[in-house]
Amino acid sequence: MTSTLSRPRPAPAPSPPPTRRWRHLPLAVLLAATAALYLWGLSASGWANAFYAAAAQAGGQSWSARFFGASDAAGGITVDKAPGALWPIGLAVRLFGLSSWSVLVPQALMGVGAVALLHAAVRRVAGPGAGLVAGAALALTPVAVLMFRFDNPDAMLVLVLTGAAYSLTRAVEQGRTRWLVLVGLLVGCGFLTKMLQAFLVLPAFSAVWLLAAPLAWWPRIRALLVAGAALLVSAGWWVLVVELWPAADRPWIGGSQGDSVLELVFGYNGFGRLTGDEVGSVGGGAGGRAGGWGETGLLRLFGSEMGREASWLLPAALVLLGVLLWWTRRAPRTDPLRAATVLWGGWLLVTGLTFSLMAGIVHSYYTVALAPAVAALVGIGGATLWRDRASAAARWWLAAAVAATAVWAYALLPAAWLGWLRPAMLVVGLGAALALLGVHRMPRVLATGVLTAALLAGAGGTTAWALGTAATPHTGAIPSSGPEGYASGPGGGRGGPGGMRGPWAGSGAGAPGGASGPAGTVTGGAVGAPGAAGAARLRARPGPVGPRAHRVPRRRAGRAAGGPVADPPGGRGLPAGAAAGRAASSAPPRRRRRSRG
Numbered sequence: 001m002t003s004t005l006s007r008p009r010p011a012p013a014p015s016p017p018p019t020r021r022w023r024h025l026p027l028a029v030l031l032a033a034t035a036a037l038y039l040w041g042l043s044a045s046g047w048a049n050a051f052y053a054a055a056a057q058a059g060g061q062s063w064s065a066r067f068f069g070a071s072d073a074a075g076g077i078t079v080d081k082a083p084g085a086l087w088p089i090g091l092a093v094r095l096f097g098l099s100s101w102s103v104l105v106p107q108a109l110m111g112v113g114a115v116a117l118l119h120a121a122v123r124r125v126a127g128p129g130a131g132l133v134a135g136a137a138l139a140l141t142p143v144a145v146l147m148f149r150f151d152n153p154d155a156m157l158v159l160v161l162t163g164a165a166y167s168l169t170r171a172v173e174q175g176r177t178r179w180l181v182l183v184g185l186l187v188g189c190g191f192l193t194k195m196l197q198a199f200l201v202l203p204a205f206s207a208v209w210l211l212a213a214p215l216a217w218w219p220r221i222r223a224l225l226v227a228g229a230a231l232l233v234s235a236g237w238w239v240l241v242v243e244l245w246p247a248a249d250r251p252w253i254g255g256s257q258g259d260s261v262l263e264l265v266f267g268y269n270g271f272g273r274l275t276g277d278e279v280g281s282v283g284g285g286a287g288g289r290a291g292g293w294g295e296t297g298l299l300r301l302f303g304s305e306m307g308r309e310a311s312w313l314l315p316a317a318l319v320l321l322g323v324l325l326w327w328t329r330r331a332p333r334t335d336p337l338r339a340a341t342v343l344w345g346g347w348l349l350v351t352g353l354t355f356s357l358m359a360g361i362v363h364s365y366y367t368v369a370l371a372p373a374v375a376a377l378v379g380i381g382g383a384t385l386w387r388d389r390a391s392a393a394a395r396w397w398l399a400a401a402v403a404a405t406a407v408w409a410y411a412l413l414p415a416a417w418l419g420w421l422r423p424a425m426l427v428v429g430l431g432a433a434l435a436l437l438g439v440h441r442m443p444r445v446l447a448t449g450v451l452t453a454a455l456l457a458g459a460g461g462t463t464a465w466a467l468g469t470a471a472t473p474h475t476g477a478i479p480s481s482g483p484e485g486y487a488s489g490p491g492g493g494r495g496g497p498g499g500m501r502g503p504w505a506g507s508g509a510g511a512p513g514g515a516s517g518p519a520g521t522v523t524g525g526a527v528g529a530p531g532a533a534g535a536a537r538l539r540a541r542p543g544p545v546g547p548r549a550h551r552v553p554r555r556r557a558g559r560a561a562g563g564p565v566a567d568p569p570g571g572r573g574l575p576a577g578a579a580a581g582r583a584a585s586s587a588p589p590r591r592r593r594r595s596r597g
Contacts, residue, residue, distance in 0.1 A: 308481060435453070471484075
């Protein structure tokens with residue numbers, strides 16, 4: 001009789017602890033909710049900004065137009081920015097065809113990516129709870145909801161700068177030069193999106209590395225020089241190629257007077273924005289305290305033009321910034337909390353002061369560049385004070401931040417819109433602030449309830465305005481956040497200049513789809529190509545006085561007239577007509593031009 005011995009089975013692997021198993025669930029919920037908010041009803045906005053949608057259409061048809069950022073496939077004139085933000089949506093148009101979704105979905109995905117990167121950066125310094133609060137605060141900032149559902153370049157700018165801040169956090173944490181080089185590369189990508197605006201974060205980034213990197217002083221300086229070289233290459237390669245390209249074989253550089261990208265960088269999109277001396281712009285040029293682009297001053301971000309865009313949590317962020325700087329005044333040089341405070345606080349102060357004092361072209365939606373810094377400071381500062389709530393000073397400052405947010409939300413919310421919301425936010429906020437003063441003596445369940453009330457009071461106003469923004473279609477050149485009928489500033493809430501008139505008037509091209517309509521709308525039509533008059537002006541456009549006064553791109557002149565383009569589903573006309581009309585009327589720079597942001 002024989003017996004068979006079975007092999008012993010390996011013991012099953014132990015199940016991961018519940019906290020480890022579900023640790024990524026809150027982040028997944030946050031990102032899924034952000035995606036739903038940014039994608040919900042996205043096609044209702046049509047082409048959003050038809051100026052950039054036309055350039056995306058051109059990029060989907062012509063690789064050359066995509067590289068230069070031309071407004072039309074024939075390559076008559078570029079947009080008045082570097083083309084970095086147009087490359088992703090141009091590729092989407094080429095892959096999936098022209099539609100509202102192919103133009104706007106990349107912007108929404110950039111928003112989800114920015115929230116994920118901000119969460120990762122804050123979590124490394126202040127824990128997962130702080131990361132979730134910061135990510136949610138960014139996702140629910142009204143101007144972020146507006147821009148991540150719109151085809152302006154600001155969405156990509158926020159994404160790459162937030163990625164640069166995350167990379168800097170890793171660089172300071174580990175002392176690795178490769179992470180710092182990545183910072184330079186990403187800021188360079190920001191330059192290719194909105195030019196010199198991307199460099200507003202550099203003072204804070206440089207200070208953080210020099211202050212907190214765990215290296216001796218010479219390796220810190222050497223690594224910073226290497227990162228600067230990476231920035232120069234990342235930002236300058238496109239500028240160098242365009243400057244060296246034969247001028248007769250490329251589009252006219254939109255926004256410049258002399259067909260020079262360097263003039264665009266340092267003039268129209270550079271120092272002219274600060275001084276107001278922008279040749280060829282509209283409404284500016286006055287400079288001073290009350291120029292053509294609104295009142296300048298330290299309180300500009302809280303005013304009627306910009307207040308409802310990104311300032312809902314700004315009082316709390318400023319309070320928490322001061323508290324964190326004081327809290328970490330005696331910390332070691334490499335303290336990560338102080339480094340994060342300098343990073344996000346420097347970003348907020350430099351960018352905020354620039355927007356507040358600049359006398360040139362400025363639109364309220366530019367404040368989306370402040371949203372990551374505000375959200376990070378709220379998340380880091382709130383989590384730090386909550387963990388230290390046994391201290392009376394921590395409780396008082398946390399209560400002050402909650403109360404300031406509630407009072408400011410009461411001031412920002414219109415009395416005629418959801419009339420119950422203003423008093424509710426004020427009562428809940430002030431009640432939560434009072435309860436926070438004694439939260440250290442409360443049982444855990446009651447303390448959790450107080451924290452929940454404080455979060456609801458802090459997020460209630462901005463969440464309501466963000467949802468109203470997402471529920472409202474936005475089109476045109478100068479959008480602003482908020483529900484239907486509530487604009488944040490001049491230029492109109494639902495798209496600014498009306499009916500594709502102004503720069504396109506008299507060009508023979510009309511609006512997208514070959515038609516014009518009332519303010520803030522994109523009307524449909526059968527044909528999106530330029531009319532005969534517009535094509536003729538494109539062929540014989542008068543440039544500035546000089547040796548190249550009547551030059552046109554030789555190899556594209558024969559294709560300038562274009563042809564009929566069929567409507568996409570839904571009956572909306574294509575933006576090709578807008579692009580050609582823009583090229584026809586904007587090429588002669590003697591004419592004063594309206595900024596497209």
